[in-house]
Amino acid sequence: MKTVDGVSRRNFLKGAAIAGAGVFGAGMLAGCTSGQHTETAATGAESEQSTAYSLMPGVYQSTVEGKVGPMVVTTVVSEDRLVKVDAGGIESKQFGVLAINTMADEMVRKQFVDVDTCTGATVTSLALIQGVRDCLKQAGDESAFSQAPITESHDEHLSCDIVVMGSGISGQAAALSAAEAGAKVIMVEKLGIPGGAATGSGGAILAAGSSLQNEADGNMDPQGLIDHLYRYSEEQATYDVIKNTVEHSAEIIDWYTSLGVKFQVGECYGTPIHYSHRAWNPDGEEIPHPAGGAIPHPSSGSNIFDRTYPAFLAAGGICLLNTKVTELLQDDSGTVTGVVAMRGGDTITIDAKAVVLAAGGCEGSAEALAKWFPHTNEGMVGGSTGLCNVHDTGDGIELGLAAGGYLTGGGYGQTTGMYSPIPAIKVTMDGVRDSDEMHSELNEDQGSQFKAFYDSGTEYAWTLYGANTQDEAALKALESAQEKGVVFEGKTLAEVAEAAGVDAAGLEKTVERFNEMVAAGKDDDFGTADIAAYGTYEEGPYYLVRYSPGINGTIGGLKISMDSEVLREDGTKIDGLYAGGETCNGEYMYRLYPSGGASLLWGSVSGRLAGQAAAKYVSA
Structure with missing residues (x-):
């Protein structure tokens, strides 16, 4: 029985059953036809190197630091074989689980420890390798299983009903919905783990x-x-x-x-x-x-x-990891007929009756943001929180545009992070206070800040610190930031405003008004719940800290129909092409992120509608 990465269909579905119990499956099949799935190797044949080792047989453990906490790596060896690799702890229960499972299986199959890390889970991957090496050191030979197997590379030609590009919330909703409807589906993910930003x-x-x-x-x-x-x-x-x-x-x-x-x-x-x-x-x-x-x-x-992932596998779906879609195939009429993808140095051509683009936005690409999302700036690129997927580089949007689609929406980033851990006034370049800085009503007040930021037409806003807001930690942070050119100091409000390029008269008027409200104990402008906690800005030194919002994602992308069909500018649909999620959210949001849960709602609904519509299309 031929396999991909040594995982037979039997073991692959066994992995899916394990995933259904609470962790992701750890295998990958590579091929299917429109009638049935086949088991063909997409990455070349591999032959194991024959090397003699003299290890002390046993079970060994090592504790290493993973992405989110300690990870206990367990390694079982015989005298000359790597028998089993496993890992437990917080890392194995959440973000790094698929990386652990995939790499552990590959280490044992190849009898090789330094396997490729999983893109998107690099810290977890390197921690696992280090843990196994520590265990081998205990067994008597830290350098054991260092010889890589011989790999013969070759291209592959596959076929199925539907290709789904991306395995995030929208991609998995599309892929599973289509598979449930009876379609033969290949989900293609450029990273080494499925899940995308929603993970x-x-x-x-x-x-x-x-x-x-x-x-x-x-x-x-x-x-x-x-x-x-x-x-x-x-x-x-x-x-x-x-x-x-x-x-x-x-x-x-x-x-x-x-x-x-x-x-x-x-x-x-x-x-x-x-x-x-x-x-x-x-x-x-x-x-x-x-x-x-x-x-x-x-x-x-x-x-x-x-x-969703094990359910997709159990429904006969196939996921190609570490595989990037680089081209949409179209016939002379413009109908989409498949994709071309790359995995390592191998080209994989997949003939399909429909394609769903669900590859996220482009918050990880400065070039794509500048081209398609002009209302962002350099400071936003790559995001400021764990919600941003730096691997979202606009791949799906680019392919959709090349196929005849067009952009819709305002071209904004999903902004985040415009708040301070200690009380401080936030102002625009005009020196005008723009919102409740303490976020008494969190999303409402963040939204008003983002709106003021965009309306100002500048790349930056400012936070004002005075003697009333300074503590030892704050001073240390401000001094450090001064070296980076984002903090400006002045003995008076006029001095600090001039240094920062902020309107001095506007800032002085804002502070005067603010001090009056602090004394009265009530914020009549923005309703800050505990304005007295700020204290009054009576004396310097004063600091103005320049900042811009971070980015969780992008708002815009391809124009789609109510059934998630990708549309041309004249309103006609591109036959066989669908989209979901952040690739096409420009008519669902504008420039302010509405509230927690809004993106996963859109990704889930648009993805499911895309999968259902694509399945109906290919069965017609």
Whole structure:
């Protein structure tokens, strides 16, 4: 039986069953035809090198530092064989699980420790390799299993019904929905692990009218959520797109629930009432977030993928990891007929009746942001939180445009991170205060800051610190930042304003007004809950800190129909081409991120609609 990376179909589906119990499957099949799946090697044949070792047989353990905490690596050896590799701890329960499983299997199969790391999980990958090496040192030979197997590279030609480009929230929703409808689906992911940006999210999905919600809070009115999302778009998004998305939201939650995803129903920041559904781990263990802090409950997008990914495999789906789609194939009429992809140095051509583009936005590419999302700046590139996927470089958008699609939306980034850990006034270049800095109503006030930032037409905004806000930690941070040219100091407000290029008269007027409200104990301008905590700005030195918002993603992308078909500028559809998620969210949002759970709602709904529509198209 031929295999890919040594994983037979039997063992691959066994891996999927394990994934259904709470972790991702660890294999990858490479080929299928429109009629049935076949098991062919897509990366070349490999032959193991014959090398004699003299190890002390046994079970060895080593504790190494992973991405989110300690990882205990267990290695079993015989005198001359690597028998088993495993890892436990926090790392194995969340973000690095597929990297661990994939690499551990590959190490044993190849009898080679220094296998390729999983792109997207580099820290976890390197930690696993180090842990195995530590174990081998205990067994008597740290350098054992260092000789790489011989690999013969060759190209591959495959066929299926539908190719899904990307394996994030939208890609998996599309792929599984199409597979459930009976289509033969290949999901292609350029990273070494599936999941995309949603893996590191809090796992919240906005929805109205789900069965769980009805049981917990009564029937939540979809109109309230529709109005919230439309208002937050400053009425610039397409109302019918928002309405269509919300009207499918209950179905999405019920679908995920039927797959075994556990949700907690409740409030999520920025939503007026309890529309949030958080995918959570029923074990209740708090898991650190890669960006810092901990995931509550714990909830995470990974808890969705723990169910959707193995369900996709069990439905006959195939996932090609470490494989990048580089070209859409089209016939003379413009109908999409497949893709060309690269895996290592090998070219993989896949004939298909339809393609779904679900490869995210382009927050990881300065070039793509400058070209398609002009209302971002250099400081935003790459993001400031764990929610941003730096590997999202606009691949799907670029392919869709080349196929005849066009861009829609305002061309903005999903902004984040415009707040201070200690009380301080935030002002524009005009020296004018723009929002409640303490975020008494978190998303509302972040939104007003982002709006003021965009409306100012500048790349930066400013935070003012005075003697009232200084403490030892703050001073140390300010002194460090001065060396980077983002902090400006002055003995007076006029001096610091001049140094920073901020309007001095505007700043002085703002501070005078602010001091009056602090003394009165009430913020009449923006409703800060505890304005007295700021203290009054009475004396210097003063510091103005320049900042720009970070970015979680992008808002814009390809124009699609209500069924997620990619459209040309004249309104006609490109036959065989669909899109979902951040690749095409320009009519769902405008320039302000509406609230936690909005992106996963859009990704889930648009992806599922794309998969269902593509399956219907190929069966016609």
